[in-house]
Amino acid sequence: MSDRVVIVGGGVIGAMCAWYLSDAGLRVTVVDRGKFGSACSHGNCGYVSPSHVLPLTRPGQVAASLREMFKKNSSFAVKPRFNRDSLAWFWKFGRRCNERDMLDAAQGRHAMLQSSKRLYQELVAREDIDCEWKEAGLLFVFDHEKGFEEYGKTDRLLRDRFGVGATPYDGQQLVELEPALKPGLGGAWHYEGDCHLRPDKLMDSLRTKLESRGVDFIEDAAVERFVVEHGKAKAVVAGGVQISADRFVVATGAWTPFLNEHLGCRIPIEPGKGYSLTMPTPARMPQIPIVFDDAHVAVTPMQRKYRIGSTMEFVGYDATLNRKRLELLKTSAKKYLHDPYCDPVEEQWFGWRPMTWDGKPIIDVSPAMSNVWIAAGHNMLGISMATGTGKLIRELMLNQQPHVDAAHFSIARLR
Ligand SMILES: Cc1cc2nc3c(=O)[nH]c(=O)nc-3n(C[C@H](O)[C@H](O)[C@H](O)COP(=O)(O)OP(=O)(O)OC[C@H]3O[C@@H](n4cnc5c(N)ncnc54)[C@H](O)[C@@H]3O)c2cc1C
Numbered sequence: 001m002s003d004r005v006v007i008v009g010g011g012v013i014g015a016m017c018a019w020y021l022s023d024a025g026l027r028v029t030v031v032d033r034g035k036f037g038s039a040c041s042h043g044n045c046g047y048v049s050p051s052h053v054l055p056l057t058r059p060g061q062v063a064a065s066l067r068e069m070f071k072k073n074s075s076f077a078v079k080p081r082f083n084r085d086s087l088a089w090f091w092k093f094g095r096r097c098n099e100r101d102m103l104d105a106a107q108g109r110h111a112m113l114q115s116s117k118r119l120y121q122e123l124v125a126r127e128d129i130d131c132e133w134k135e136a137g138l139l140f141v142f143d144h145e146k147g148f149e150e151y152g153k154t155d156r157l158l159r160d161r162f163g164v165g166a167t168p169y170d171g172q173q174l175v176e177l178e179p180a181l182k183p184g185l186g187g188a189w190h191y192e193g194d195c196h197l198r199p200d201k202l203m204d205s206l207r208t209k210l211e212s213r214g215v216d217f218i219e220d221a222a223v224e225r226f227v228v229e230h231g232k233a234k235a236v237v238a239g240g241v242q243i244s245a246d247r248f249v250v251a252t253g254a255w256t257p258f259l260n261e262h263l264g265c266r267i268p269i270e271p272g273k274g275y276s277l278t279m280p281t282p283a284r285m286p287q288i289p290i291v292f293d294d295a296h297v298a299v300t301p302m303q304r305k306y307r308i309g310s311t312m313e314f315v316g317y318d319a320t321l322n323r324k325r326l327e328l329l330k331t332s333a334k335k336y337l338h339d340p341y342c343d344p345v346e347e348q349w350f351g352w353r354p355m356t357w358d359g360k361p362i363i364d365v366s367p368a369m370s371n372v373w374i375a376a377g378h379n380m381l382g383i384s385m386a387t388g389t390g391k392l393i394r395e396l397m398l399n400q401q402p403h404v405d406a407a408h409f410s411i412a413r414l415r
Pocket of ligand 1 (some may be wrong): 008010011012013014031034035037039041042043044045046047048049176221223224251254255256260273275277295310311350351352376379380382384385413
């Protein structure tokens with residue numbers, strides 16, 4: 001009889017771990033405190049973006065964030081929580097805003113992003129996953145020529161160091177490439193290697209496929225603790241019920257710090273709240289996903305839907321739907337698009353991105369239990385990195401040669 005694995009957390013990371021582990025013949029159960037696929041993996045922008053090599057921790061980022069905080073209608077907000085872990089997170093984030101640490105994080109991100117894109121391509125082609133997969137690239141649009149030209153430095157860095165280059169379009173060429181955009185913009189960089197998908201469809205399709213492979217799902221069951229014997233977990237306890245297994249994966253996204261006491265380490269994750277609006281397709285819908293760099297707003301064209309998403313609020317686990325933020329998404333898009341939105345809005349949504357202070361996920365075995373692996377902290381890139389993470393978890397669990405350097409994602413780096 002094959003080993004049984006319990007995966008705690010049914011977001012995209014837990015789902016992809018379930019995929020690769022069930023593929024290896026393990027018997028998998030996914031346990032979620034809510035409904036599978038309904039947290040941060042539901043209403044995000046769906047980019048699978050190898051272009052997002054650089055973390056937020058860049059030289060000058062602290063000053064830029066402070067400026068952004070005090071701007072009217074900013075998409076960025078911080079309301080610090082005065083507890084030790086939260087303050088340490090911001091301190092460490094600030095200290096990493098230098099060239100050396102930025103490039104160090106970029107190496108790990110690049111490896112995981114490249115591998116994940118290839119794995120998605122294989123998966124979508126081989127398994128007929130219904131998620132509206134598209135390889136249309138990603139446009140980084142700038143309001144003014146100055147910003148567009150300045151971005152050339154970043155593009156050179158990404159091209160020279162990581163082989164990830166973009167094609168520049170000046171303001172005139174841009175409207176020919178993407179007629180949904182208004183004329184008069186500064187220009188754009190097109191990352192042709194980026195892809196996108198519809199995240200809620202990805203999650204639905206994965207669930208159907210996983211069920212047909214015999215994966216079980218237990219919903220509305222919050223895991224509170226582990227039952228441990230001789231340094232190994234025997235079971236998780238959810239609502240007083242024990243769920244036994246031979247091995248475990250903790251893929252609990254932004255909630256992971258709540259299990260710190262049991263995991264034997266302090267997982268440094270802050271929830272980075274973001275919002276999205278999903279609508280029917282407007283008359284002139286962009287054909288290419290777009291990030292408006294100055295407004296920090298992103299749009300995703302889908303088959304019968306259209307999404308605007310963005311904002312980054314560090315306000316703890318605040319679960320209110322801030323109407324002002326949602327309105328801001330609409331007004332920001334107005335500046336750039338002929339048809340920035342289309343009524344009626346079908347879904348107003350927020351999600352907590354699991355943010356680490358170095359911009360890399362944590363994919364490693366727990367220091368407290370030798371049969372529990374952690375896969376969390378995917379920042380703004382959980383969709384983009386999910387396949388590579390699932391595969392790496394399988395390799396670590398089964399003592400196979402990792403396909404990417406696992407040291408980038410180790411717990412040891414966080415000390
Ligand atoms: C506005 C916005 C846009 C984004 N756009 C993109 C994008 O374009 N591309 C991209 O790559 N990423 C994007 N992201 C980031 C991406 O959505 C996240 O990185 C990703 O969804 C994280 O996945 P996850 O599985 O770790 O977490 P989640 O999807 O949050 O899943 C974690 C699950 O764990 C469960 N859980 C937690 N604690 C427990 C417990 N104790 N017991 C049982 N279950 C538990 C939760 O209920 C939840 O279902 C975006 C995020 C936002 C907010």
